[in-house]
Amino acid sequence: MRTRTSETTDKQDDKQDWIGDFTAAGGPRYVQIAGFLEHAMADGRLSPGDRLPPQRELAARLGVDLTTVTRALAEARRRGLVEPRGSLGTFIAAPAFALAQAVDLSMNVPPPPDAIDFGDMLRRGLAQVTVHADASLLMTYQLGGGTMPDREAGAQWLAQMLGAVEPARVIACPGAQAALAASILCRSEPGSAIAAEPLIYPGLRAAAAQSGRRVVTVPVDHDGMRPDALEVACRDQAVRLVYLNPTLQNPTTHTMPEGRRREIAHVAARCGALIIEDDPYWLLTPDAPPPVAAIAPQQTIYIATLSKCLSPGLRTAYVVAPDGDTQESILAALRAITLMASPLATALATQWIRDGSATALLNGIRSEASARQQIARQWLIGAEQFPQSGIHVWHQLPSYWTSAGFIRAARDEDLRVTASEAFSDGSAAPNAIRISLGGVAERAQLSMALKKLSGLLARKPPHESMQVI
Numbered sequence: 001m002r003t004r005t006s007e008t009t010d011k012q013d014d015k016q017d018w019i020g021d022f023t024a025a026g027g028p029r030y031v032q033i034a035g036f037l038e039h040a041m042a043d044g045r046l047s048p049g050d051r052l053p054p055q056r057e058l059a060a061r062l063g064v065d066l067t068t069v070t071r072a073l074a075e076a077r078r079r080g081l082v083e084p085r086g087s088l089g090t091f092i093a094a095p096a097f098a099l100a101q102a103v104d105l106s107m108n109v110p111p112p113p114d115a116i117d118f119g120d121m122l123r124r125g126l127a128q129v130t131v132h133a134d135a136s137l138l139m140t141y142q143l144g145g146g147t148m149p150d151r152e153a154g155a156q157w158l159a160q161m162l163g164a165v166e167p168a169r170v171i172a173c174p175g176a177q178a179a180l181a182a183s184i185l186c187r188s189e190p191g192s193a194i195a196a197e198p199l200i201y202p203g204l205r206a207a208a209a210q211s212g213r214r215v216v217t218v219p220v221d222h223d224g225m226r227p228d229a230l231e232v233a234c235r236d237q238a239v240r241l242v243y244l245n246p247t248l249q250n251p252t253t254h255t256m257p258e259g260r261r262r263e264i265a266h267v268a269a270r271c272g273a274l275i276i277e278d279d280p281y282w283l284l285t286p287d288a289p290p291p292v293a294a295i296a297p298q299q300t301i302y303i304a305t306l307s308k309c310l311s312p313g314l315r316t317a318y319v320v321a322p323d324g325d326t327q328e329s330i331l332a333a334l335r336a337i338t339l340m341a342s343p344l345a346t347a348l349a350t351q352w353i354r355d356g357s358a359t360a361l362l363n364g365i366r367s368e369a370s371a372r373q374q375i376a377r378q379w380l381i382g383a384e385q386f387p388q389s390g391i392h393v394w395h396q397l398p399s400y401w402t403s404a405g406f407i408r409a410a411r412d413e414d415l416r417v418t419a420s421e422a423f424s425d426g427s428a429a430p431n432a433i434r435i436s437l438g439g440v441a442e443r444a445q446l447s448m449a450l451k452k453l454s455g456l457l458a459r460k461p462p463h464e465s466m467q468v469i
Contacts, residue, residue, distance in 0.1 A: 027115035033072035042443035048094040103449040106416040111438035113364025146172025153350040154318040171319040174341040176305035181207040186329035196243040199423040224256035227263040234271035248281035248390040251434040258289035265296035275300045280308035316349040372437040379450040391438040397431045400460045
């Protein structure tokens with residue numbers, strides 16, 4: 001007959017399956033141990049109130065010294081994962097963020113990577129910039145689309161997507177939005193049409209509206225924009241610019257296959273239209289098809305921002321134009337819009353690319369994004385439709401919710417998501433929401449937020465009625 005003591009011991013042992021395997025690329029062991037705790041909290045293996053073993057026992061289980069365990073628990077306390085209770089021991093903490101004002105799942109930003117000290121990387125990068133760069137050049141006007149070292153770093157970064165690129169062809173811009181606006185200004189006239197899919201990045205619509213251009217919606221099928229429909233739009237609407245976000249498209253997460261990319265490029269060439277390829281997520285997508293700019297470089301303006309794969313704070317995007325005239329026109333438009341990119345931010349991006357920090361950060365963000373996609377699949381219905389990578393998901397709502405009603409209900413639950421209407425052309429938008437996975441600091445916090453969101457999705461909206469007080 002099993003005793004109460006043996007049952008308790010078995011339960012305690014079951015709670016220790018959070019202990020993972022150390023990896024050489026995972027950073028210091030104390031940081032990895034804190035990560036083990038966080039991952040176990042995110043997937044439910046550890047819950048608030050669970051007690052951890054004494055530190056000496058934990059050190060033996062982990063195969064590390066006592067000092068490493070002490071540092072790991074201090075790091076876990078800093079992250080809000082555990083709380084010491086004196087002689088009673090150390091316990092998994094209740095999520096302090098449950099009392100926070102709101103959890104923002106609406107902003108598409110890269111998630112903070114596990115096992116990378118971003119603050120330390122930032123300090124070291126800026127220190128290297130100030131050592132190697134002329135301070136006077138960092139604090140003055142630079143109107144040429146980046147210094148030659150900046151362009152060389154941009155070419156090095158773009159080689160992952162496009163292969164070898166001449167540095168002289170690269171423009172360093174203050175973000176993708178400025179690059180989009182400049183491309184529209186220099187290659188279209190007021191009143192002219194830009195072809196795009198029905199659901200697109202809202203910044204494209206804003207740039208078109210502010211410059212007096214029209215966005216013409218081109219129907220899509222399972223592979224994305226239909227080539228036959230694009231040809232009709234080019235003929236009937238005099239389209240001369242085609243906007244594509246073909247990899248992990250924002251918001252639908254759809255990736256256009258290579259064959260369709262080639263078909264679209266052929267139609268654009270036949271109709272004399274230029275493609276603007278906005279490609280912020282290519283580096284987050286394993287086995288992504290080649291960019292349109294790699295297939296048809298003479299037909300494409302290629303825009304690759306660092307904001308979605310490294311950090312928005314770098315305010316740096318790289319643009320490759322199809323020819324010298326277009327490049328000069330983009331530079332002239334950029335000077336009219338923003339004058340220049342911040343030399344200090346661009347220099348930091350250059351330093352990180354050249355010393356390998358950017359690659360290390362990218363790998364960390366890829367890994368973190370994949371882990372967060374797994375958390376989303378754990379809590380949300382329709383997980384089979386979610387991508388394995390990327391920093392957002394597109395979620396169809398149950399028929400009893402409208403997107404507008406669900407957004408209001410989510411706000412009442414202190415959750416922020418984005419309705420499909422934000423991406424549509426004003427016609428009937430699909431009954432769906434975009435859920436961004438990167439803006440929440442910790443995986444455990446994301447897991448709790450998605451669990452809460454899942455519960456809301458499962459509930460039918462209350463009948464609205466007038467209350468008399």
